[in-house]
Amino acid sequence: MQKDSVLYQELREVINEKKSLRNPLIEILHKAQDIFGYLPPEVQEFVAEELNMPVNKVYGVVTFYNAFTMKPRGKYVINVCTGTACYVKGAPRIIQMLTEILGVELGETTEDKKFTLTAVRCVGACSLAPVFVIGDDTYGRIETRAQLQGILDKYLKDEV
Ligand code: FES
Structure with a gap:
């Protein structure tokens, strides 16, 4: 992607807005991930250049926090x-x-780019166990494949 694309322009604006903060890197990386959907090497390089810091430092933060993904x-x-x-x-x-149902393993994304399947630690809804979360929605006490399929269908049709 060209560095003068709309997405990079949006990221540049975020960086300019945040760079005077004391520790802007994590906040900027979160925004960058929101903008691009993930943090490929070229986005990390761009952030490093704009913040005038070594790219290794950016890479270190991206790989340290589970919230960031390079895929x-x-x-x-x-x-x-x-x-x-x-x-x-x-x-x-x-x-x-x-x-x-999805035909992917943990950590993978479906071919149609609709779903990514990941595992997380306790999300604080233990009384509903077993729990999974999609976006802001928490689902619990799901027992059957049909129930699961019903939930996924809503997302497949973007009825959420
Ligand atoms: S163990 Fe607490 S929500 Fe799953």
Whole structure:
């Protein structure tokens, strides 16, 4: 992507707005990920150049925090909780069913770029275990494949 594209212009504006903060890097990287959907090397280089810092430092932060990804993500990220309560109540089965329905493994994105499947630690909704989160929506106590499919269908049709 050209560095004069609309997305890079938007990122440049964010950087100019934030760079006088004390520690702007993490906030800028979050915004960059919102803009591009992920943080490929060229975006990291751009941030490093604009902030006048070594690209290694940016790379170090991107790889340290789970919230950042260098791989493109789907439109909807399915975060399956694998915390203890959810694990005990069936998270492995939820993951198994989702991998079968979506045809991807954990950490992968579907070919149509609609869904990315990931595992996360406790999301604080243990009473609903097993839990998974898509965007701002939390789903719990899902037991059957049909229930799961029903939820995914809403996202497939963008009815959310
Ligand atoms: S362990 Fe899954 S929400 Fe707490």
